[in-house]
Amino acid sequence: MIRAYVVEHDLGFAPNPFHGVCTLATCKPEIRAHATTGDWVVGVGSKNDGGRGRMVFAMQVDKGMTFQEYWDDDNFQAKKPNFYGSLMQAQGDNIYHKVDGLWVQEPSRHTHSNPEMTARHKERDTSRDAVLISKRFVYYGADAIEIPTYLAAADGRRLCLDGTGTPKGGLQRNINLDEAALTNRFEDWLEQVGVWGRVGEPCEWRKDNQIKAMLTQETFSNG
Numbered sequence: 001m002i003r004a005y006v007v008e009h010d011l012g013f014a015p016n017p018f019h020g021v022c023t024l025a026t027c028k029p030e031i032r033a034h035a036t037t038g039d040w041v042v043g044v045g046s047k048n049d050g051g052r053g054r055m056v057f058a059m060q061v062d063k064g065m066t067f068q069e070y071w072d073d074d075n076f077q078a079k080k081p082n083f084y085g086s087l088m089q090a091q092g093d094n095i096y097h098k099v100d101g102l103w104v105q106e107p108s109r110h111t112h113s114n115p116e117m118t119a120r121h122k123e124r125d126t127s128r129d130a131v132l133i134s135k136r137f138v139y140y141g142a143d144a145i146e147i148p149t150y151l152a153a154a155d156g157r158r159l160c161l162d163g164t165g166t167p168k169g170g171l172q173r174n175i176n177l178d179e180a181a182l183t184n185r186f187e188d189w190l191e192q193v194g195v196w197g198r199v200g201e202p203c204e205w206r207k208d209n210q211i212k213a214m215l216t217q218e219t220f221s222n223g
Helices: 029-034 067-072 074-079 115-126 180-193
Strands: 002-006 022-024 040-044 054-060 063-065 096-099 102-105 131-134 136-139 174-177
Touching: 002 029, 002 180, 022 054, 029 131, 040 180, 054 131, 063 067, 067 074, 067 096, 067 131, 096 115, 102 115
Parallel strands: 002 040
Antiparallel strands: 002 174, 022 131, 040 054, 054 136, 063 131, 096 102
């Protein structure tokens, strides 16, 4: 199955494409809960970032983990946020674990000066105790690429989420496409493009906004 959605804010947080592994550990609770090994999760650009209808990332799910497993796993310690490091480190998504049976949210992109907003993020994220892990992925970020028009379901719904095939022709925010033929075409297209791993930087990194103000230093490293 291909599970696609519009990435409203491409920060490097959800998904987090760094350290050689693409993870989805926050936001999109239904996708995190229901995606299984072999499924593709595809992020499509938003109007806000100037990439509407273009592919921001695609990740094939290797496995799922609980938040606690993710938190404890030695392989993902670098995914814990560090606001005294680089911009990449500040977007770490390994933020949830339990203490005395209660969820703890470590300081992160989902921590805000408004406690109510922080609580909403925490409630939504932990409503599904699931993290998606992928080593077969491509992340374009701000360099999102056009999705071919032939990547569409038999009923006309297109992977680029441009509204084609929908009852009223309106824009869609997400779509689940469970067609083997479409998945095969999608995988063939990715192989033809032949690009894997992290290609670009997140859209929001190229904007003058509060993300850079979260850090104690101006520069950041690639990874």
